Amino acid sequence: MPEGDTIHSAARRVGAVLVGHEIVEVETPQRRHAMDRWPERLAGREVHAVDAHGKHLFIRFEGDLTLHSHLRMTGKWGVYRRGERWRRSPRRAWLVIRTADHEVVEFDGPVLELMTESRTRFDRRLAMLGPDVLAEDFDESRFLARLRGDDSTRGVGDALLDQRTLAGIGNVWKSEGCFMAGLDPWRRTGEVSDEEALEVVRGIRPLMRMSVERGGRIVTYAGPNHPARPGARGSDYWVYERTGLPCRRCGTPIRARGQGDDNRTTYWCPSCQS
């Protein structure tokens, strides 16, 4: 599932080819959008900005119209030169925006809607979002207020995934962040101090921002001599998808179990995180 760093990175790539370039064509190939008349409504408008909040991406057109998308589990943004082969089947395209030189394609996008700017501001789902973990001026006190306003019996690993508390975090960063902070993801949030919760966020933020710089490729573990050295090549994790393998710090087998109402798998070292 795409996490915040992947979406922010996509927003950069999409923005780079759309902002300041004439939009020559907009296409919505799926039947669900056949009646929406987006091509007509967007014809001739410039794109002012492309930005992300958490896992939501916004393409802002002049004249108060914004395309809002959320990729859910399988979606992907593609940016191609005209004539370049798409990396997914054209049948899976939900939106195609063409300039003279590029094609921007959203594949497998279950959430795709055209809204007015004012509606995006008042949309309940968007207003509910917690502070964006990738925001330059990340609001720690708002994050803590949301965390404390939530059910205090929730395991912290589950609570951290709630986009109303922290927008943009996903399963990889949740597991890696708890490990790096030495925090047991199964502890109830009521038993986790503000400092402990903040340590998770402060640990993953620079790595996620690095990941955006590098086009959405994640590294948390880069070898025994350079633990968590951002910018290293490859993609390796401390605990994520390492079930049964020895912990890179202490050798204890890494464990994995579904957590929370959505049963998202949490990976952890039972000895480093106790």
Ligand SMILES: [Zn+2]
């Ligand atoms: Zn360990």
